[in-house]
Amino acid sequence: MNIxxxxxxxxxxxxxxxxxxxxxxxxxxATNKEFEGDYTLVVFPFTKTLRQKPEDIASKLGEYLAENSxxxxxxNVVKGFLNLVLKENTWKKALEYIQQQPSYxxxxxxxxxxMVEFSSPNTNKPLHLGHLRNNFLGDSISRxxxxxxxxxxxxxxxxxxxxxxxxxxxxxxREGNGESPQSSGIKGDHLVGKYYVEFDKALRQETKxxxxxxxRSVEQPDTPYKVAFPEAAQKKIDAILAKIxxxxxxxxxxxxxxxxxxxxxxxxxxxxxxxxxxxxxxAGETETYALWQKMNGWVYExxxxxxxxxxxxxxxxxxxxxxxxxxKDIIQDGLEKDVFYQEEDGSVWIDLxxxxxxxxxxxxxxxxxxxxxxxxxxxxxxxxxxxxxxSVYVVGNEQDYHFNVLFKILEKLDRPYSKGLYHLSYGMVxxxxxxxxxxxxxxxxxxxxxxxxxxxxKQKTDELGKADDFEPEALQKLYHQIAIGALKYYLxxxxxxxxMMFNPEESVDFEGDAGPFIQYNFARISSLLRKAESLxxxxxxxxxxxxxxxxxxxxxxxxxxxxxxxxxxxxxxSPSIVAQYAYEVAKTYSKFYNDCPVLVAxxxxxxxxxxxxxxxxxxxxxxxxxxxxxxxxxxx
RNA sequence: GCAUCUGUAGCUCAACUGGAUAGAGCACCAGACUUCGGAUCUGGGGGUUAGGGGUUCGAAUCCCUUCAGGUGCACCA
Numbered sequence: 001m002n003i004x005x006x007x008x009x010x011x012x013x014x015x016x017x018x019x020x021x022x023x024x025x026x027x028x029x030a031t032n033k034e035f036e037g038d039y040t041l042v043v044f045p046f047t048k049t050l051r052q053k054p055e056d057i058a059s060k061l062g063e064y065l066a067e068n069s070x071x072x073x074x075x076n077v078v079k080g081f082l083n084l085v086l087k088e089n090t091w092k093k094a095l096e097y098i099q100q101q102p103s104y105x106x107x108x109x110x111x112x113x114x115m116v117e118f119s120s121p122n123t124n125k126p127l128h129l130g131h132l133r134n135n136f137l138g139d140s141i142s143r144x145x146x147x148x149x150x151x152x153x154x155x156x157x158x159x160x161x162x163x164x165x166x167x168x169x170x171x172x173x174r175e176g177n178g179e180s181p182q183s184s185g186i187k188g189d190h191l192v193g194k195y196y197v198e199f200d201k202a203l204r205q206e207t208k209x210x211x212x213x214x215x216r217s218v219e220q221p222d223t224p225y226k227v228a229f230p231e232a233a234q235k236k237i238d239a240i241l242a243k244i245x246x247x248x249x250x251x252x253x254x255x256x257x258x259x260x261x262x263x264x265x266x267x268x269x270x271x272x273x274x275x276x277x278x279x280x281x282x283a284g285e286t287e288t289y290a291l292w293q294k295m296n297g298w299v300y301e302x303x304x305x306x307x308x309x310x311x312x313x314x315x316x317x318x319x320x321x322x323x324x325x326x327x328k329d330i331i332q333d334g335l336e337k338d339v340f341y342q343e344e345d346g347s348v349w350i351d352l353x354x355x356x357x358x359x360x361x362x363x364x365x366x367x368x369x370x371x372x373x374x375x376x377x378x379x380x381x382x383x384x385x386x387x388x389x390x391s392v393y394v395v396g397n398e399q400d401y402h403f404n405v406l407f408k409i410l411e412k413l414d415r416p417y418s419k420g421l422y423h424l425s426y427g428m429v430x431x432x433x434x435x436x437x438x439x440x441x442x443x444x445x446x447x448x449x450x451x452x453x454x455x456x457x458k459q460k461t462d463e464l465g466k467a468d469d470f471e472p473e474a475l476q477k478l479y480h481q482i483a484i485g486a487l488k489y490y491l492x493x494x495x496x497x498x499x500m501m502f503n504p505e506e507s508v509d510f511e512g513d514a515g516p517f518i519q520y521n522f523a524r525i526s527s528l529l530r531k532a533e534s535l536x537x538x539x540x541x542x543x544x545x546x547x548x549x550x551x552x553x554x555x556x557x558x559x560x561x562x563x564x565x566x567x568x569x570x571x572x573x574s575p576s577i578v579a580q581y582a583y584e585v586a587k588t589y590s591k592f593y594n595d596c597p598v599l600v601a602x603x604x605x606x607x608x609x610x611x612x613x614x615x616x617x618x619x620x621x622x623x624x625x626x627x628x629x630x631x632x633x634x635x636x
Numbered sequence: 637g638c639a640u641c642u643g644u645a646g647c648u649c650a651a652c653u654g655g656a657u658a659g660a661g662c663a664c665c666a667g668a669c670u671u672c673g674g675a676u677c678u679g680g681g682g683g684u685u686a687g688g689g690g691u692u693c694g695a696a697u698c699c700c701u702u703c704a705g706g707u708g709c710a711c712c713a
Contacts (some may be wrong), residue, residue, distance in 0.1 A: 027652095029652065029655080030652075032656065032657090034657075035656080040655090042655055042656090044655075044694070045693095048693095081655080081656060122713095159713080162713060163713080164713085320713090324713095345711090347711060358638095358709075361711055364711040365711060366711080370711070370712080370713085371712075371713050397706090398706095398707050399708085400639095400707080400708070401639075401707090401709070402708085425641090427641085427706085427707090428706080430706095460675075466675090482675095493649075493650095494648090494649065495649085495650090497642090498641090498642070499642075499706065500649085501647090501649090503647085503648070506647085506648065506661095506662070509661090509662070510675055511661085511676095512660085512661040512675095513648090513649080513660065513661040513662085514675090517661095517675065517676095519675090520676085521675095523675095524672090524676090527672080527673060528672060528673090561652095565652095568652080572653095576649095577652095580649095583660085584660095590676060590677070591676095591677070591678095593672085593673095593676080593677085594669095594676070594677045597672065598671095599671090599672045600672060635673095636673095636675080
């Protein structure tokens with residue numbers, strides 16, 4: 001049953017009969033609230049071919065349809081808009097149809113596999129607010145794709161190696177004194193993060209000292225450098241110093257000073273130590289490897305706890321330590337296919353200037369690989385592992401360019417999966433105070449945030465006193481459902497690609513356009529259903545019910561849209577469509593609930609009808625919220 | 637500088653991908669319940685859709701341009 005589709009067909013037929021023209025299946029829109037009608041056809045596009053006034057076309061169509069369509073009750077024409085009013089019976093049938101669908105809203109199986117890669121944390125510090133947006137988006141889009149008939153593989157590619165991890169390791173070696181999560185009582189990922197911060201602090205201190213030493217030597221040339229830089233670094237430093245001298249533009253000068261600082265930083269003892277450790281790791285040195293494993297193990301334990309708390313899980317976990325060497329065979333393949341080219345120094349590149357992109361390095365002159373090489377290799381690996389038809393990468397929009405290039409290369413290499421690649425790019429999460437900066441300690445920690453939300457959910461629930469009769473365990477579960485529900489809804493309701501504002505005060509607002517509001521409506525319906533059960537009121541047997549109220553029809557209409565919305569969300573890779581829809585449903589129900597008594601309605605048919613409508617609404621609410629990864633409490 | 641994304645009510649966000657008088661929530665003001673859960677419902681004020689041009693029956697949406705902001709432009713990851 002598809003009301004819209006059959007209406008479109010009838011309109012198509014009408015054009016044939018009245019005007020003797022064949023048109024494409026016309027698309028309809030929902031009629032605006034201010035006009036009478038359910039669906040609207042815009043007739044402006046047809047004026048050209050028919051050479052008639054829009055009003056005339058609309059009227060003729062309307063008259064024809066009112067006479068010949070079994071579902072249309074009446075029509076009205078406003079300018080070039082033909083508003084169609086459906087028969088009440090159509091909506092009653094729609095409700096019956098919804099009720100009969102075993103998994104209403106889901107699309108049939110597509111027999112296609114899609115991998116969604118998300119989360120992908122670094123193992124040098126705990127998760128923060130930005131990761132939460134990523135995790136929620138990835139989890140939700142996985143569920144949405146699944147509802148659309150795909151077989152989904154949720155993948156996490158953990159960045160467990162590299163210089164940043166070595167930094168934590170250096171700091172731990174220097175001042176760790178054998179501290180562990182057990183001995184300190186600090187969650188593993190936070191403990192490792194603590195050492196990362198300490199490294200950074202010490203590094204900045206050392207950099208500052210070195211940096212100042214250089215400038216002292218410039219102002220007082222007779223004062224020798226306190227430190228001896230390697231020749232190459234010294235050359236760069238001198239070059240920049242010379243540029244600074246002749247530069248007048250203060251902006252350029254500060255840029256140059258930034259460059260200088262970077263070079264100096266790389267010459268610090270600490271940085272050299274970290275790089276040294278990285279080399280040892282790559283060489284597989286036993287001691288380094290053991291420390292790396294130990295610290296990463298702590299981080300995994302910490303992550304696992306957080307993932308569990310926020311309800312995130314994966315089907316496949318990749319580790320960069322196992323994939324970072326991949327991709328070299330692809331370089332050879334690309335060279336043979338003439339997609340890549342080699343410079344005289346042996347480095348390998350791809351020229352994408354014809355595609356409005358740049359030239360991109362794929363292999364260093366010393367034969368070692370870069371980030372892109374690794375990503376190429378991992379893409380192949382994913383395909384080899386699962387024969388996926390589609391591959392979604394949930395990664396922040398600062399990597400838009402990288403993925404443009406990556407996908408373009410895979411396309412040129414003619415990979416079988418290249419047409420199914422999608423970068424689900426999302427914007428940063430800002431705070432009212434501005435950007436999150438780890439330097440300035442303005443990063444919102446994921447665990448802290450979750451705990452805060454839990455505390456507020458508890459406060460609010462206890463204050464209202466509606467869950468006073470709960471067992472302690474059930475109560476904890478409820479706090480959790482509300483807290484996580486509020487947080488997920490808040491982060492998912494915004495269009496992914498837009499950067500968004502995280503206002504802590506607003507996020508804990510449980511009224512209006514918020515997760516708990518939607519949960520509340522579900523709980524209200526659950527309460528109705530429980531009562532109906534005990535009163536012996538049945539949901540079916542509403543055949544005789546007629547004269548539907550506007551808020552009843554509005555509710556049927558909106559829950560009837562579920563399949564369309566789920567499809568739209570998948571096509572746009574946008575959980576926000578589902579979130580907004582869930583809110584609309586809840587709001588529409590709330591109005592219905594206010595307008596129409598259910599259990600105390602006049603007449604058994606009315607009771608049954610409204611109860612059925614409520615039950616179906618509850619299912620739609622639960623379904624949509626589950627697509628966002630949000631659980632629904634039956635009491636709250 | 638080049639590339640790219642964004643700019644909508646005081647604030648946070650929508651607008652079915654070009655359709656009617658641009659809508660919600662928060663905040664503010666005023667109302668509703670001798671009925672099933674008030675984490676509710678109704679009403680009100682609040683807009684030159686950053687500015688300017690263009691395309692057409694019709695533009696927040698498409699094109700050009702200016703302005704403002706974000707991000708990216710390493711033989712880093």
